[in-house]
Amino acid sequence: MQLSDSWSPSDPIVSIKNVHKSFGALEVLKGISMDIMKGEVICIIGPSGSGKSTLIRCINALNDIQSGSITVEGQEVHDPALDKLLLRKKVGMVFQQYNLFPHKTALENVMMAPLLVLKEDEDEVEARARKLIKKVKLEGKEDNYPGELSGGQQQRVAIARSLAMQPDVMLFDEVTAALDPETVKEVLVTIKELAADGMTCILVTHEMGFAKEVADHIYFTDRGVIVEHGSPDVFFDNAKDPRTQEFLSQIL
Amino acid sequence: MLDLFTEFFRQVAEENPRWNFIFFYQEIQAGKIWKGIQYTLLLAVCCVVSSMVIGVLGAWLQRSKSMLVRASVQGYIQLFRNTPPFVQLLFFYFALGQLTPTYSPDGWLEIPIISNVGWAVISLSLFAGAFNVEIFRSGIEAVPDSTQEAAEALGFSKLQTYRYIVFPLAFRISLPALNNNLVNLVKTTTQAFAIAVPELLYQCVVIWNDYPSAQYPTMLLLFVVYVSMVAVLVFGMSRWETALRIPGYDH
Numbered sequence A: 001m002q003l004s005d006s007w008s009p010s011d012p013i014v015s016i017k018n019v020h021k022s023f024g025a026l027e028v029l030k031g032i033s034m035d036i037m038k039g040e041v042i043c044i045i046g047p048s049g050s051g052k053s054t055l056i057r058c059i060n061a062l063n064d065i066q067s068g069s070i071t072v073e074g075q076e077v078h079d080p081a082l083d084k085l086l087l088r089k090k091v092g093m094v095f096q097q098y099n100l101f102p103h104k105t106a107l108e109n110v111m112m113a114p115l116l117v118l119k120e121d122e123d124e125v126e127a128r129a130r131k132l133i134k135k136v137k138l139e140g141k142e143d144n145y146p147g148e149l150s151g152g153q154q155q156r157v158a159i160a161r162s163l164a165m166q167p168d169v170m171l172f173d174e175v176t177a178a179l180d181p182e183t184v185k186e187v188l189v190t191i192k193e194l195a196a197d198g199m200t201c202i203l204v205t206h207e208m209g210f211a212k213e214v215a216d217h218i219y220f221t222d223r224g225v226i227v228e229h230g231s232p233d234v235f236f237d238n239a240k241d242p243r244t245q246e247f248l249s250q251i252l
Numbered sequence B: 001m002l003d004l005f006t007e008f009f010r011q012v013a014e015e016n017p018r019w020n021f022i023f024f025y026q027e028i029q030a031g032k033i034w035k036g037i038q039y040t041l042l043l044a045v046c047c048v049v050s051s052m053v054i055g056v057l058g059a060w061l062q063r064s065k066s067m068l069v070r071a072s073v074q075g076y077i078q079l080f081r082n083t084p085p086f087v088q089l090l091f092f093y094f095a096l097g098q099l100t101p102t103y104s105p106d107g108w109l110e111i112p113i114i115s116n117v118g119w120a121v122i123s124l125s126l127f128a129g130a131f132n133v134e135i136f137r138s139g140i141e142a143v144p145d146s147t148q149e150a151a152e153a154l155g156f157s158k159l160q161t162y163r164y165i166v167f168p169l170a171f172r173i174s175l176p177a178l179n180n181n182l183v184n185l186v187k188t189t190t191q192a193f194a195i196a197v198p199e200l201l202y203q204c205v206v207i208w209n210d211y212p213s214a215q216y217p218t219m220l221l222l223f224v225v226y227v228s229m230v231a232v233l234v235f236g237m238s239r240w241e242t243a244l245r246i247p248g249y250d251h
């Protein structure tokens, strides 16, 4: 089931139009627009405080917006009449700090939302959860609590937990930023596979190599605006804006 | 065997006029003590359970969007935490007791619908409940917002987030403080004596009014009973704490 009847798969699955967002007097997003097609992988990069997290949090309505529009499958996300539950079924999110439920095992973490929110059959959910845990290469860790897992393992459980809701779009907010360099790779591999399976992914990341490899499109944001965007080849080798050039020179 | 026991205490009473353990050899007195213990247990269990319910409810209401609801909970806490529980008990029983309706099963005697035991439970539960709200609230505050946000992003409703995520975590964090408060509550149930609830202290006073020589022994008995009751409570709570412990997790 899709969110809006008027939407067809050839339309952008996520469409952001001239979004403005302020925290009190501080304007964090100053007219952001982007269209994301089904199956695309988008990377958002930019300096700290430029509003990247805020932007993707607006997509699943964890933050509200002051003006503009964000649609997912044709449905306005910030329509007060929209049942948030419908939106959250479609859009999964993975956080920098994993945010697993510490009192639940890995398997329970993955099963919880389908059971409670979607009210699906327990056996079915468990079978799917076990498959997902296998997919993120955590077989054997089903009964471990988050506190018994490494950061990278926790983050992969978090990805599996989101996928268990069978979303159409996945949001990743610097999901490797809290990890050791060795464990970063295992999480990136998981995301890569997900992208290869055709999942629509919107990632905020500082992993430029990874962005270059998996992204269909890269957006560079600074101080609440999109400074520059393009395909990875064009973006990384021929950045035009001096701000982008400076950022890239610092990070690469 | 039993004869030997009663005989021994009869002997002690004869030889030491201040150490008359009368409840060990006189069945009527033993009966009073037993009845007292039953009432004390009844009070303790009812108050512990309902004060915890109040604590959970109050902590939930404190997260309400409505200013009025939050202010009411705050007012309740301030009132019950900052006034003596003994005065609360007297006020409930004498002042509010006046206003409660009565019923008359035989058309003759007017019986208030809330008995003195009822008032004791209500008043002591509200007293301890006020502390429990605060205890649970600080437990809730210790649960990271980001954890709740993760639940929200998965489509949990506010109630589901509270019930399945926030509360279970907050409860674990709150257990040590809760433990202390419940121990206090169990001891405070003796104050129900003042409104003639026939709990253990009341029965002891009845006995030593009749037999002044039994005063010290009944006091000793009170100590022993309360020490045991608190021991059982603390043991139960620590078992609970262990059962709820999450491997690899310390807040």
Ligand SMILES: Nc1ncnc2c1ncn2[C@@H]1O[C@H](COP(=O)(O)OP(=O)(O)OP(=O)(O)O)[C@@H](O)[C@H]1O
Residues within 6 Å of the ligand: A023, A026, A028, A046, A047, A048, A049, A050, A051, A052, A053, A054, A055, A174
């Ligand atoms: N809840 C909030 N209340 C007030 N200000 C906020 C809030 N969240 C973010 N901000 C502010 O909005 C701005 C953008 O924050 P945001 O987290 O979106 O940046 P970011 O690009 O994700 O940065 P980073 O790379 O460090 O994660 C910052 O100045 C931040 O202080």
Ligand SMILES: [Mg+2]
Residues within 6 Å of the ligand: A052, A053, A054, A173, A174
């Ligand atoms: Mg951020």
